[in-house]
Amino acid sequence: MKVKAQLLFGSALLLSTFSATQTYAETTLSERKLETIVVTGRRDGQTMDKLIGAVGQVNGADLQLMGHVHISQATARLPGVWLSRGNGQELLAAVRSPVFTGAGSCGEIQTSEDGLPIRPTGMCNVNQLFEVNSEQAAGLEVWRGPGTVFYGSNALHGVINSLSPQIDRNYLSLETASNDYNRIKLGWNQQQWQIAANGVKDAGFKDDSGFDQQKLSLKHQWTGTEISSDTHFSAVNLNQETAGFIRGENAYRDPQVWKTNPNPEAFRDAQAFRLSSRFSNSNSGNDSNSSEWQITPYLRHSSMTFLQHYLPGQAEEKNGQTSAGIQSSHKQYLNADTSLWLGADIEWASMWVEEFQANALGSADNVRYQGQHYDFEVDSQQLAAFANLESAVSSKLTAEAGVRIEYINYDYQNNMLAGTSKDDGSACNSSDGSCRYFRPADRADSNDNYNFHLGINYQINPVLSAYSRVATAYRAPQINELYRLQREQQINPIKPVQLKSVEAGLRFYKNALSAELNVYRMNKQQVILKDSDGFLVNDGETSHRGIEWQLGYELNADWQISTAGAWAKHLYSNSSPLNGVSVNGNDIDTAPRYQGSAQLRYQPSERITAELEWLYLGRYFLDAANNHQYPGHNVLNLSLRQSFKQWDLRLRATNLGDKRIADRADFAFGSYRYFVGEGRGVLAEVKHYF
DSSP states (O other): OOOHHHHHSSSSOOOOOOOOSOOOOTHHHHHHTTTOETTTTTSEEGGGGGGGEEEEEEEEHHHHHHOOOHHHHHHSSSEEEEEESSSTOOEEEEEEEEOOOOOGGGGEEEETTTTEEEEOOTTTTTTTTGGGGGGGOOOOEEEEOOOOTTTTTTTTSEEEEEOOOSSOOEEEEEETTTTTTTEEEEEEEEEEEEEEEEEEEEOOSHHHHHHHEEEEEEEEEEEEESSSEEEEEEEEEEEEEOOOESSSTTTTGGGTOOOOOOOTOOEEEEEEEEEEEEEEEEOOSSSSOOOOOOOOEEEEEEEEEEEOOSSSTOOOOEEEEEEHHHEEEEEEEEEETTEEEEEEEEEEEEEEEEEEEOOOOOGGGGGGGGGEEEEEEEEEEEEEEEEEEEEEEEEEEEEEEEEEEEEEEEEEOOOOOSBBTTTSOOOOTTSSOSEEEEEEOOOEEEEEEEEEEEEEEEEETEEEEEEEEEEEEEEEEOOOHSSSSSSSSSSOOOOOOOEEEEEEEEEEEETTTTEEEEEEEEEEEEEEEETTTTEEEEEEEEEEEEEEEEEEEEEEEEEEEEEEEEEEEEEEEOOOOTTOOTTSSSSSSOOOOOEEEEEEEEEEEEEEEEEEEEEEEEEEEETTTTTOOOOOOOEEEEEEEESSSEEEEEEEEETEEEEOOEEEEEETTTTEEEEOOSSEEEEEEEEEEE
């Protein structure tokens, strides 16, 4: 209760973006906060104080100070956000939600770069954030709650948006850290061209758990008299030796077990690239003759091979996608106080999935037979149109309303025998001869969806404003939910997940103090869950409510403190029995009630920065029946930076107390399972500007 009281009393946001030409002594925290630009809501800039919604932001300067080796280290200081780290670069995400698992879990939260989703609607991946160059990003923004009408399927609980690198000084950086971790980063800008690249070699702190990773962001900018373009090519390669769960109650505390890897055979190899060009035009002014537009054509490709070491038989999965599309929007100023956005998005994707099991299990379990389980392709076509209206009703009141209509069609082709037989057509050792895997015959599936939002922002006085927002969201079923089925499961009941949300917030900016408070309530219908028979069912309902807070305070010109935190309650409200037991009213597993962070920063000049960080994660249940739980943990980190004319020196120490923690815990297959958090670690960086 003491930790909870501390968390509730003091929480909030990392210090805002500030102008590179001004020092902390020259501007107040409030001024810097008011100048913060958020791009995630509408794919273009909005000031934080006018925002109708909740966004957490980590700016580029703070990303450089942290120098995160995993994106979870950066987002841990945002309220209501938890990227639960697996091994290497793996993760599961939570934004105003529990940590989602399963085939469609990645579809609950939209992952974007510069507002462009990095995967097609039907084929996301829970680990897909490693495909973004967050290590050199200009910033990270997390929109909490349903996305605006500028986003469609997948933006239910939020949008994680990485802002692509912006290199203002050429540099070369070398880093070395505990566990034979080494990284090189390059930033280069010459006239209209820019390169941001990095490469990592990590031996891993657990046995046989290292990875090699390379990322490249190549950008070109061109400005004409009326039209400008921003072209971005992004590529990533990952070769990872994956460490599996360790098992047994409190195994993460056992010095004989916590660094072992029970699955040295596990691996993940992945590649991805994206190419996009954003063309825009802007006529100055805000009268009825003025307008702005954006058109962004894009091309994406990704492929992945990994061992499903967490399942009996350890089948190997291969998947991939090639997709292309166009995002577009047009903003028309109807008058000095009113703006109307109209837009359309088009996307095409070709996706494929294969699963092959090389291992033979005993005859009693050969429903998981040796051989090919799945081999299918899906072509999708997606069309969407949206409209968004914003009007300054008075000098204090601004109102916004928007609606989006979206259509998606899947053309599915099965490249194997349809049904539940083995790949050669023979029967399995079960009562009816069926195997575990059901492959539907060729078919087409489509659905129409819409979402809307209504919101207002009211300026109560010069330092205090309030907003409220009502919104809906949806996500189309993922192709793995529709076509990668078990036994004689039916497809028709699987429908889009629907969400309704109500939220409100207060923002206060005055001199040295910045504060924000958000409250929300969300209800979901047609939630896709696995029932007691292992079948996917689409009749679940869940409820989500919470409070989030952010606070920044300048103690004086040199010292600042900032905190962020959340209280949340994520419950099963109506669902089919799980494992034969009703869980209605139970907490959803892996959903802590409390989480938060605090940073104490000393910055006497722009050349010297020291920051002590505290991260807190509350206890959470490990199963839907709420019979097992993880107690939570506290972690301290320290970052130091000294800047010279042509050099930067940085030192970061993580988990200062060398505590034994679990980055993720669950209870499955009759035992506790843990992804163990790293012990004390040190990272040193030398950066040279040229």
